[in-house]
Amino acid sequence: MLLDYNWFKQFIDPGINSEELGNKFHSLGFSLENVDDNIIDLEITPNRGDLQSIYGLAREFAASTGTRLKPFSAPIQVNKNSSDFVTISHKAQSSVLRYSYLIARRGKVQSSPDEIANRLKNQGLNPKNNIIDLTNYLMYESGQPIHAFDLSKISSINIDFANNKQSAQLLNGDTITLKEDNLIAHNKGKIIDLVGISGGAVPAVSDSTTEILIQAAIFSPEIIRQSSKSSGVKTPASYRYERGIDIELPLQALAVAKEMLEKYGFVVEEVVDLYPKPTNLKTINFDYAKIESVLGFAIDTEFIESSLYNLGFEIDNRLITVPSWRSHDINIPEDLIEEVLRIFGYDKIQSIALPVFKNPNITPNVFNENLKALLCNNGFTEVISSAFISTRECQLSDFNIDKVVEISNPLSDLNRYLRPTLKLKLIEAISTNPWLNDIVLFEIGNIFERPDHQTNMLGIISTKSIKSIDGIKSELHFESLDTEMPIMKHDKLRRRLYFLEISTESLKFETDTNINLTTGRYRKVSKFPPIILDIAIIVDQSVSPSDIERYIYSQSDKIIIAETFDEYVSDKFGSGKKSLAIHIIYQDISHTPLTDEIESLHILIKQKIVTQFNAIIR
Amino acid sequence: MSNKYPIGHNHPISQYIAKISSVMSDIGFETSYGAEITSEWYNFDSLRIFSGHPARDVQDTFWSTDNLVLRTHTSAHQVKSMESRTAPVRMIVPGRIYRNEATDATHEASFYQLEGFAIDKDINMGHLRYTLEYIFKKTLDSNIEVKLYPSYFPFVEPGMEVAMKWKNKWLEMGGCGMIHPDVITNMGLDNKIYQGFAFGMGLDRLVMLEREVDNIRHFYASDLRFLKQF
Numbered sequence: 075m076l077l078d079y080n081w082f083k084q085f086i087d088p089g090i091n092s093e094e095l096g097n098k099f100h101s102l103g104f105s106l107e108n109v110d111d112n113i114i115d116l117e118i119t120p121n122r123g124d125l126q127s128i129y130g131l132a133r134e135f136a137a138s139t140g141t142r143l144k145p146f147s148a149p150i151q152v153n154k155n156s157s158d159f160v161t162i163s164h165k166a167q168s169s170v171l172r173y174s175y176l177i178a179r180r181g182k183v184q185s186s187p188d189e190i191a192n193r194l195k196n197q198g199l200n201p202k203n204n205i206i207d208l209t210n211y212l213m214y215e216s217g218q219p220i221h222a223f224d225l226s227k228i229s230s231i232n233i234d235f236a237n238n239k240q241s242a243q244l245l246n247g248d249t250i251t252l253k254e255d256n257l258i259a260h261n262k263g264k265i266i267d268l269v270g271i272s273g274g275a276v277p278a279v280s281d282s283t284t285e286i287l288i289q290a291a292i293f294s295p296e297i298i299r300q301s302s303k304s305s306g307v308k309t310p311a312s313y314r315y316e317r318g319i320d321i322e323l324p325l326q327a328l329a330v331a332k333e334m335l336e337k338y339g340f341v342v343e344e345v346v347d348l349y350p351k352p353t354n355l356k357t358i359n360f361d362y363a364k365i366e367s368v369l370g371f372a373i374d375t376e377f378i379e380s381s382l383y384n385l386g387f388e389i390d391n392r393l394i395t396v397p398s399w400r401s402h403d404i405n406i407p408e409d410l411i412e413e414v415l416r417i418f419g420y421d422k423i424q425s426i427a428l429p430v431f432k433n434p435n436i437t438p439n440v441f442n443e444n445l446k447a448l449l450c451n452n453g454f455t456e457v458i459s460s461a462f463i464s465t466r467e468c469q470l471s472d473f474n475i476d477k478v479v480e481i482s483n484p485l486s487d488l489n490r491y492l493r494p495t496l497k498l499k500l501i502e503a504i505s506t507n508p509w510l511n512d513i514v515l516f517e518i519g520n521i522f523e524r525p526d527h528q529t530n531m532l533g534i535i536s537t538k539s540i541k542s543i544d545g546i547k548s549e550l551h552f553e554s555l556d557t558e559m560p561i562m563k564h565d566k567l568r569r570r571l572y573f574l575e576i577s578t579e580s581l582k583f584e585t586d587t588n589i590n591l592t593t594g595r596y597r598k599v600s601k602f603p604p605i606i607l608d609i610a611i612i613v614d615q616s617v618s619p620s621d622i623e624r625y626i627y628s629q630s631d632k633i634i635i636a637e638t639f640d641e642y643v644s645d646k647f648g649s650g651k652k653s654l655a656i657h658i659i660y661q662d663i664s665h666t667p668l669t670d671e672i673e674s675l676h677i678l679i680k681q682k683i684v685t686q687f688n689a690i691i692r
Numbered sequence: 693m694s695n696k697y698p699i700g701h702n703h704p705i706s707q708y709i710a711k712i713s714s715v716m717s718d719i720g721f722e723t724s725y726g727a728e729i730t731s732e733w734y735n736f737d738s739l740r741i742f743s744g745h746p747a748r749d750v751q752d753t754f755w756s757t758d759n760l761v762l763r764t765h766t767s768a769h770q771v772k773s774m775e776s777r778t779a780p781v782r783m784i785v786p787g788r789i790y791r792n793e794a795t796d797a798t799h800e801a802s803f804y805q806l807e808g809f810a811i812d813k814d815i816n817m818g819h820l821r822y823t824l825e826y827i828f829k830k831t832l833d834s835n836i837e838v839k840l841y842p843s844y845f846p847f848v849e850p851g852m853e854v855a856m857k858w859k860n861k862w863l864e865m866g867g868c869g870m871i872h873p874d875v876i877t878n879m880g881l882d883n884k885i886y887q888g889f890a891f892g893m894g895l896d897r898l899v900m901l902e903r904e905v906d907n908i909r910h911f912y913a914s915d916l917r918f919l920k921q922f
Contacts, residue, residue, distance in 0.1 A: 103842030105853075105864075119844035120746040296744035316746050368850070368870055368887065370818030406873060412842065412850035420840040420852060425825055426818030428810065431720035433782055440723065443710045450700035457914040458703050461728070461788065461802055479729065480757045485792055489754065489801050492729065492762070503914035510916060514700075520788075525758035526729045589702050589710035594922040596905040599915060619697065635920050639698040657698075659917060 077131055078196050079112035081215070085132035085144045099131070102138055102416055113196055121403040123295075123317030127217030130399070137385040138417055146216060149325035150176070150332055152347040159287075160348065163234035169257055170233055172292040173348040174324035176332060177225065179285040181340030186211075204338050205279045205286060208331060210310075218290050218319060218327035219311035221267065225285040227277040228261040233269060242268060243275040244307065256301045257293065268305060270298040271312040286340070288331050290324035295402070318402030321353050356396040360407050368411050370426050373418055381417040382410065442518055445532065445578060447587040448545040454514045454534065459499035461519070462489040467498050470560040479522045492522040496533030496575055498561060504535055505565035509606055509659075512639070513537050518578060532581060534574045547582040550574055597634060600661040604634065605669065607676045609656045609683065610692040612647045617687050619654055625686060626658060629679050632667065635659040653692060704922045705804055705911060708831065708899045709786045712806065715830040719823070721782040721808065726769030728762060728788055735761045738771040738878045739847035752792040754801075762790035766807035767847060767892055770871075774879035779886045780812035786895055797907045804895035809871065811881065811888030817850070820868060820889035828856050828865075832902055843867060847875050848890055858901060866893030 077099075079092040088095050096114040100106040104125070105117040116131075124130045129146050136143035152174075162170050183203045185191070190211050191201040197214055201207050209220040223231070236242075236252035242265035243249045252258065252265070259267035259274075266274040270293040279286060298315040302308055325347060332342045366372040379389050386397035387410075396404045403409065415423075446456060464487050468475060479492040493499065496517050503515050514536040520528045534540070540552060555562055555571040562571070613622075619638035626636040640655035647653055658679070660672045683689050702710075713723040727734075735741075741748055754762040761768075766785040773783060785807035795801055808827075810819065821840065828836040836856050843853040848869025855862045868891035873883035896908050903922065905911070910918045 101841065103844070103853075105843075120749075121844045121846075299744055299746065367814070368816055370816035406849070408849040408870065408873060415850055416842045420842055423817050423821050423840055425822040426816065427822055428719055428782075428819050429812075429814075431780060431782060431812075433717075433720045433722050435722040435724075435777070435783075436717045436720070440710070440713055443706070443713070446702055446706050447710075450702045453696070453698050453700045455701045455916060455919050456703040456706055457919065458705060458912055459914055460912060461790075479760075481762075482755045482757045483792065484754065485794065485801075489792070492756075499914075506914045507916045512698075513916070515914070520728055522729055525756070526727070526731075526760050528727050528729060589707055591707050591711055592701075592922050594704075594903065596903045596910070596918075597921060598906070599910070599917045604917065634917050637698055637920060641697050661917070 075116050075118045075126055075131075076197055077114040077116055078128060078193055079114060081128045081193055081196075082132055082135075085129055085146070086136055086141060088135060088139075089141075095135070098135065098138070101419075102134065120317060123314060123402055124217065124320060124399040126314050126317060127213075128215050130217050133386070133399075137381075140380070140384055147326045147329040147333075149322070150329035150345050152325065152345050154344065154346045155348065157346050157348060160231045160346070161233070162348070163232070165235055166233050166257060169294045169297040170291065170348075171294060171351075171353070172321060172324055173233075173289070174291060174328055175287050175289045175346055176328050176342050177285070177287050177344040177346075178332075178335045178340035178342045179225075181284060181286075181335060181338050183279060183281050183283045184338070203279065203281060205283065208334050209288070212327050212331060212334075213311065213314070216323060216327045216330065217314060218323040219270070219314055220327060220331065221273050221289045221311075222279050223266065223273075223277040223287045223289070224279050224283045225287050226283070228266055230261055231259050231266065231287070232261065233257065233259050236265070240265065244268060245273045245275060245278055247275065248307075250305055250307065253304050255297075255304050257297055268301070268307060269293060270315045271302055271305065271307050272309050288328065288335075290327045290331070292319050292321055292324060320399035321401070322398045353398075353401070355398060356401055356404070358394045358396065358404070358407060358410060360392050360394045360410050362392065364407050365411050365414065368408065369415065369423065371422075371424065373414060377418065378414050381414050384417070385413055387413075441585070442530070442578060443589050444585040444587055445581070445583055446518060447589040448583055449516045449532075449534070449543070450590070451545070451587060452514075452543050454516045457500070457503050457515050457517050458519065459496070459503060459517055460488075461493055461522075463491045463493050463498055464488045465490050466564070467561070470564050471495075471498065477523050479524050494521055494523060496521060496531055497535075497573055500533050500535040500573065501555070501561055501565050501567065501571065504537065504571060505567055509604055511537065514540070530578045532574075532576055532578050536572045537569060539572050540574075545584040545587065547584070548576070548580070550576070598663060599634060600663045602662060602666045604659045604661045605667050605672045606657055606659050607672070609658065609676075609680055610653065611656075611683060611687075611689040612651050612653050612692060613687050613689045615643060615650050615652050617654075617689075619656070622654065622656065622683065622687060625683065626656070626679060629682065630660075630675055632660050632662060632672070632675065633658055634661045701919050701922055703911070703919065704899050704903050704905075705895065707922065708895065708902065711831055712784065712786065712827065715826075716784050716808070719782075719826065721784050721810070723784050723786065724769065724773055725787050726763070726766065726772060726785055728790070729756065729760055730763050730768050730772070732759075732761055734772045735763050735765070735768040738875065739767055740872055740874055741846050745846065754790050754792045762802075764791060765789055765892055766805040767890065769807065770809060770847075770875065770890065771878045774881070779881050779888075780810075781888075782810040784808040795909075797909065800896075800908050800912065802912075803908060805892055806895040806898065807890070807892045809888055809890035811871065811876070811879075811886050813885060813887070815888045817870060817889065820870070820891065823889070824854050824868065824891060831898065832856075833858075840868075843869075845869065847872050849873075854891065854893075863901075865897070866891060868892070
């Protein structure tokens with residue numbers, strides 16, 4: 075919602091600038107997206123349809139600060155409560171909560187006054203003519219969607235649901251095919267309005283229009299939402315209808331419309347209000363003690379009542395009457411607590427330590443985590459891969475497609491199916507790292523089968539055969555994946571892989587290892603391929619590989635990974651010595667690393683290690 | 693002597709889940725994971741996100757051809773988990789969730805969330821604030837400041853947004869509030885006796901801050917140049 079600061083000031087002087095006003099609304103629960111000069115972009119939560127207007131926001135500001143607000147407008151005087159011109163079919167009656175309109179004649183369609191045109195431009199609209207602009211202007215100002223029909227082009231307005239496959243041309247020129255859940259207005263069978271969403275092209279107001287019907291109606295939010303979804307048409311009007319509109323607003327909006335029309339030379343001849351089942355105001359019993367129980371602290375009765383009063387609630391001995399504009403979101407005492415708290419300030423909630431609770435469901439061993447830790451201790455690296463597979467990946471595999479969970483509405487074919495195995499994505503993970511020779515990866519995650527079966531699985535994939543895993547007691551059977559398999563070809567894998575998949579529930583393993591929490595911070599990975607060079611050295615047994623790795627990292631920002639891959643202690647290297655082998659993965663953030671440059675760097679690093687750690691190059 | 697190299701690496705998300713599970717168990721929270729594919733009831737209606745309400749639009753949903761839902765939030769486990777428990781309860785739910793939306797550096801079709809809730813006779817918003825501060829302090833930075841703003845989620849009332857001050861900037865971290873009385877009823881509890889709080893945060897986001905990761909996609913790309921850093 076774009077809040078136009080100058081327009082806002084028409085109803086209330088906030089006494090603060092636009093930036094401060096934006097922050098005030100932020101503190102009331104409406105995220106401040108941006109302030110551009112005098113236009114404040116606020117995110118209004120979907121429960122607050124009453125704030126989808128300049129006046130609604132002014133009313134909220136007035137309530138929260140206890141300042142005075144200019145009343146919007148007194149309701150217009152109604153001439154009639156029935157109509158021959160507008161009919162509502164039996165089927166549509168429960169969807170039309172209120173239908174108010176006025177008829178005006180003998181006016182002239184021309185361009186709008188500058189102030190109105192400019193305010194509409196600030197909302198991102200192109201001004202058209204004074205009548206179309208009036209409908210938009212009033213909606214942005216009051217929150218009431220308004221529609222204007224050219225009376226010379228229709229002989230009646232009949233509200234009903236559309237017939238299946240009926241077509242309609244909308245104001246913007248698009249022709250759409252309707253369904254039975256679209257509420258429409260027709261004139262002798264010809265559709266003139268997609269009700270609550272968009273007017274039809276035919277009775278639209280043009281420069282030659284002289285007589286008009288201005289509609290200010292309330293439709294069921296659910297019906298408009300359904301109709302908007304099924305037709306695929308969303309407009310600022312449907313957006314407001316879906317969020318609920320104050321049932322008292324139509325006559326107030328028509329009063330302003332009348333004033334504006336008279337300025338344009340029109341004569342308002344008739345005001346009709348079709349409102350067969352008036353809505354009663356809601357009441358809520360509010361026990362103030364509930365506030366302390368929910369917040370953890372008490373608020374003065376006087377503060378509670380003045381806040382609610384300022385927000386438009388009526389208070390009679392703890393029976394609270396909800397104002398008509400809040401009937402869509404205030405239902406229970408907790409809603410009232412939130413209202414009081416919004417005014418009181420959320421920052422006044424103090425932290426209170428949770429009482430001690432011996433939770434019987436906390437077990438000393440966290441099953442999956444112990445397994446993850448154990449596999450890590452075996453030198454395996456954990457991946458988390460996508461839970462989706464594509465149609466292509468599905469076709470390349472041999473599982474029974476009828477059992478695979480299929481997504482009916484994916485945005486991309488990559489998200490067409492839920493994985494029935496961890497295999498495909500683990501094979502892909504190997505192909506993601508073509509520069510490494512020896513890789514062992516594992517994943518613990520769910521696989522799926524129709525309709526809603528979920529099984530937690532361990533998957534391991536390796537470039538070398540694995541005989542046993544320390545800490546796992548179950549017998550493990552690795553499958554050998556041949557390079558001729560379609561999925562292996564798809565991932566361009568030219569070496570044999572070994573794969574295991576087993577349900578974690580059926581696995582027997584030692585549960586006494588915990589995940590080692592590392593402190594690593596992310597260093598940027600280049601999108602260009604790396605160069606991997608190794609170092610093999612003989613050092614004293616007391617030298618720790620991690621010290622050497624740290625030393626290597628400190629030598630150049632081109633080193634993304636330094637990883638010891640072999641440590642061998644033997645007297646054949648000399649008494650008290652051991653051999654170490656280290657991979658160094660070099661990269662360049664801005665381009666493919668230059669071989670010569672990296673090789674020189676590598677030689678330099680080797681020399682420095684020799685000096686620093688008293689090492690011998692093997 | 694056996695060769696313990698190369699050393700393995702646990703995924704930074706797994707490390708965070710291990711850390712959060714451990715610190716939360718110290719204040720009485722169990723860890724539960726829940727189902728990733730679930731019904732419309734558990735994901736939406738039991739949480740008052742009704743099909744006729746615009747709040748549904750906020751979460752673009754993957755539907756299966758069997759008309760089931762890939763959970764759009766870990767809150768889907770609230771009512772389900774209470775079928776086999778009773779109050780008092782304290783639980784965190786770290787796990788994978790799904791959103792059917794266009795992806796970029798901060799949005800993925802699937803990512804991790806951290807849900808938490810506590811229910812008893814006298815749980816209040818002060819306890820909620822305490823728990824949120826506890827999480828940020830224990831897993832990110834012991835000096836962190838927290839701010840609460842009003843907000844709206846159909847399954848909490850009052851509803852809030854929690855922000856924390858990180859490197860001198862206020863970052864919105866997630867939604868929270870007091871569990872709506874109808875949701876307490878849907879859990880099979882008497883809402884005149886029991887009340888509680890719930891919160892939900894992006895777990896990836898927490899790990900991105902913890903590890904200074906700039907793109908959520910790194911987590912799911914299986915690139916060893918990334919994974920071996922942790």
